[in-house]
Amino acid sequence: MSDLLDGLNPAQREAVTTTEGYVRVIAGAGSGKTRALAHRFAYLVCEAGILPENILCVTFTNKSAAEMRQRIHKLTGDNDTGYICTFHSFCVSVLQEDSHAVQYPKNFLVLDNADIDAMLGIIYEERGLTLRHMTYSKARDMIEMRKLFQNPDYYRDLIAMPLGALEDKYRAAQTVSDIIFYGYLYQQKKCFGLDYNDLIKVTLYLFERDADIRLKWQQRLEYIMVDEFQDIDKLQYELMTVLCGYHKNLFVVGDPDQTIYTWRGADIRYLLDFDRAFPGTRTIMLLQNYRSTPQILAAANDLIDKNHNRMDKILEPTRPDGVPVRCHHARTAEAEAAWIAGEIDALHKQGVPYRAMTVLYRAHYVTRTIETVFLHEEIPYTIYSGTQFFCRAEIKDTLSYLRMIAYRDDLSFLRIVNQPRRNIGERRIKFLREAAQQTGASLYDTLCAHLDDELFKGTKARQFVQFIQSLASDYADRPISEVLAETLDRSGYEKMLRTEGSQERLDNLAELKQSVYEYETTCGEESTLEHYLARVALLTNTDAGGTRDQVRLMTVHTAKGLEFPYVFLCAMNDGIFPSKKVHTWPGMEEERRLAFVALTRAQDGLYLSEAEGRNFDGSCRYPSRFLLDIDPDLLQYTEQPPEAMLAEARDYISLREKYLLDENAELPLAAGDRIVHGVFGPGTIEAVDQTRAVYRIQFDDMKTPRDITFRAKLERE
Numbered sequence: 001m002s003d004l005l006d007g008l009n010p011a012q013r014e015a016v017t018t019t020e021g022y023v024r025v026i027a028g029a030g031s032g033k034t035r036a037l038a039h040r041f042a043y044l045v046c047e048a049g050i051l052p053e054n055i056l057c058v059t060f061t062n063k064s065a066a067e068m069r070q071r072i073h074k075l076t077g078d079n080d081t082g083y084i085c086t087f088h089s090f091c092v093s094v095l096q097e098d099s100h101a102v103q104y105p106k107n108f109l110v111l112d113n114a115d116i117d118a119m120l121g122i123i124y125e126e127r128g129l130t131l132r133h134m135t136y137s138k139a140r141d142m143i144e145m146r147k148l149f150q151n152p153d154y155y156r157d158l159i160a161m162p163l164g165a166l167e168d169k170y171r172a173a174q175t176v177s178d179i180i181f182y183g184y185l186y187q188q189k190k191c192f193g194l195d196y197n198d199l200i201k202v203t204l205y206l207f208e209r210d211a212d213i214r215l216k217w218q219q220r221l222e223y224i225m226v227d228e229f230q231d232i233d234k235l236q237y238e239l240m241t242v243l244c245g246y247h248k249n250l251f252v253v254g255d256p257d258q259t260i261y262t263w264r265g266a267d268i269r270y271l272l273d274f275d276r277a278f279p280g281t282r283t284i285m286l287l288q289n290y291r292s293t294p295q296i297l298a299a300a301n302d303l304i305d306k307n308h309n310r311m312d313k314i315l316e317p318t319r320p321d322g323v324p325v326r327c328h329h330a331r332t333a334e335a336e337a338a339w340i341a342g343e344i345d346a347l348h349k350q351g352v353p354y355r356a357m358t359v360l361y362r363a364h365y366v367t368r369t370i371e372t373v374f375l376h377e378e379i380p381y382t383i384y385s386g387t388q389f390f391c392r393a394e395i396k397d398t399l400s401y402l403r404m405i406a407y408r409d410d411l412s413f414l415r416i417v418n419q420p421r422r423n424i425g426e427r428r429i430k431f432l433r434e435a436a437q438q439t440g441a442s443l444y445d446t447l448c449a450h451l452d453d454e455l456f457k458g459t460k461a462r463q464f465v466q467f468i469q470s471l472a473s474d475y476a477d478r479p480i481s482e483v484l485a486e487t488l489d490r491s492g493y494e495k496m497l498r499t500e501g502s503q504e505r506l507d508n509l510a511e512l513k514q515s516v517y518e519y520e521t522t523c524g525e526e527s528t529l530e531h532y533l534a535r536v537a538l539l540t541n542t543d544a545g546g547t548r549d550q551v552r553l554m555t556v557h558t559a560k561g562l563e564f565p566y567v568f569l570c571a572m573n574d575g576i577f578p579s580k581k582v583h584t585w586p587g588m589e590e591e592r593r594l595a596f597v598a599l600t601r602a603q604d605g606l607y608l609s610e611a612e613g614r615n616f617d618g619s620c621r622y623p624s625r626f627l628l629d630i631d632p633d634l635l636q637y638t639e640q641p642p643e644a645m646l647a648e649a650r651d652y653i654s655l656r657e658k659y660l661l662d663e664n665a666e667l668p669l670a671a672g673d674r675i676v677h678g679v680f681g682p683g684t685i686e687a688v689d690q691t692r693a694v695y696r697i698q699f700d701d702m703k704t705p706r707d708i709t710f711r712a713k714l715e716r717e
């Protein structure tokens with residue numbers, strides 16, 4: 001049989017060669033599920049003769065999609081790798097082909113957070129809201145929650161309601177939440193924008209409405225594979241179920257011990273109950289770990305074993321013995337960072353490149369001390385966060401120019417019309433807004449209609465319009481990289497950066513040009529500007545490359561699915577990891593899984609550290625319960641926490657555990673209940689916030705409501 005099966009263990013082979021029907025692979029961390037997926041894809045193409053365009057392979061991030069594509073390309077030698085993408089990206093493909101069926105134009109905009117913020121800016125200004133009413137990030141969360149839970153049918157308004165009617169709904173809105181929500185839907189509709197939440201919703205709606213289109217996609221996707229199935233949410237699950245409805249070939253891979261996105265709607269039951277939902281399912285277990293040394297695995301197994309609600313499975317090592325897992329207790333956070341820097345330096349002196357070492361943490365804020373020490377010790381590092389490359393102003397501006405050329409939408413217009421300065425400031429924008437409001441035209445068209453007005457004399461509006469028009473008329477036939485270069489040149493944007501002397505920003509533009517070039521050369525026929533813009537909106541910083549020899553710093557969430565020779569998991573203190581925001585048992589188990597994910601990223605060396613001191617709220621810092629979960633014989637302490645501190649830590653942890661709630665347990669009180677509080681007297685519960693474990697209570701004797709923790713003693717009135 002083919003070379004494709006070489007280098008696979010029997011369980012992996014079974015996963016690769018079981019092509020038909022419903023297949024569930026329960027894979028432990030580092031057990032080669034990505035390898036199995038890639039080989040299965042190649043097997044279908046090379047051995048079974050299936051066309052790549054008839055296979056859908058869903059990954060969790062764009063980065064893993066890119067890696068998967070590369071792996072498959074290596075195995076098949078074929079450039080055409082079909083649909084290897086995230087759920088969102090797949091939905092973009094569906095909608096770009098078929099959104100007309102729900103009366104949404106093909107050239108809809110995919111909105112990212114910065115676009116949403118720009119829309120919020122417009123709404124806030126129009127309705128006199130300030131950040132004190134609600135910050136943008138809260139507003140975004142609120143919109144998401146309403147779309148997911150309170151107003152799940154919102155998309156019908158977005159799609160079917162005429163723009164005028166949606167505007168009326170917005171203007172009539174009274175509460176801050178309604179104003180923002182309907183204002184946002186109105187803004188979305190105005191530019192035919194779809195955010196991440198909408199993509200799947202609208203695709204599902206499309207399939208529900210149009211049986212022919214649904215059947216076309218069902219027939220096209222002869223084989224469907226889904227990676228990281230443990231983190232799938234309800235909508236994604238629905239989409240999968242619809243898509244496999246014709247050929248009934250669905251292959252899912254997941255690790256129940258690595259579910260870390262419950263807070264975003266992931267539900268492990270889809271993996272655990274898969275066999276019940278899809279009768280005839282074949283289940284394959286991948287438990288041999290190829291990634292980590294037995295020492296690292298022993299610590300990880302011991303940790304995850306403390307979760308009660310889990311499927312029993314133990315990772316089996318295949319690698320030879322390595323060095324012990326090192327653990328360090330420091331007196332201060334600075335001393336902890338210095339220890340990490342010292343270990344990194346020692347490894348580097350032994351010939352380990354910086355890029356082989358990664359520092360992981362639960363929360364971003366802990367990096368400050370580490371960065372300070374790294375800077376001082378001259379250790380090169382780079383932080384992977386959600387707000388880097390594609391969110392930088394110069395990248396957003398450039399992409400807005402490209403969007404302007406393709407769509408001439410208001411959002412892009414507002415972002416770049418005066419960037420570089422064209423003397424089109426607030427006063428003139430206000431005029432354009434009001435004029436546009438009256439005619440219902442876009443801001444750009446309004447500007448075109450008023451170019452000869454006195455108001456626009458003395459501005460560079462005409463040059464701007466000419467430049468956009470000339471590119472808009474011929475971009476479709478040119479490579480995107482060429483359009484990009486001309487845009488940066490003719491807009492004066494690159495010149496502006498040069499004049500500012502901003503080398504870093506120019507470097508970023510160079511990086512963007514490179515990424516566009518790479519996109520063009522890997523996308524074949526699909527490389528239209530619209531296609532590129534829709535994809536790029538789905539990218540986040542972690543998708544930008546990074547090959548320099550630097551230590552990487554990232555959160556554990558970001559590290560999901562990755563592996564590194566040396567891992568430093570820092571700030572292992574209770575209240576940081578596990579986060580002090582956890583108030584429930586399931587939440588605590590999810591934190592433990594997150595720690596398990598962190599530990600299992602390491603291949604050769606694992607370093608765990610924590611520091612004494614005080615938290616922001618003045619409370620004392622104790623070692624994390626997750627460190628205490630691991631048998632001390634499996635750890636090699638450089639310095640152990642003092643015995644007295646360990647005893648205090650244990651007391652503290654067991655006290656906190658007493659207050660952990662069982663999420664499924666019924667809360668005794670609900671919104672609307674009348675209560676009496678020992679200090680504040682009688683009041684009414686306005687809302688129950690499970691995640692923060694608080695009741696919002698309006699006390700009779702107070703003007704404003706208070707958040708009161710579940711722990712406080714409340715009597716029914």
Ligand SMILES: Nc1ncnc2c1ncn2[C@@H]1O[C@H](COP(=O)(O)OP(=O)(O)OP(=O)(O)O)[C@@H](O)[C@H]1O
Nearest residue numbers: 007008009029030031032033034035290291561562
């Ligand atoms: N049969 C095998 N023989 C040797 N090495 C293997 C085999 N299968 C996988 N590996 C190696 O094991 C490591 C982990 O594999 P992979 O990245 O596919 O794991 P994974 O199951 O996706 O991990 P995780 O779920 O923890 O992210 C990789 O370095 C891979 O090359």
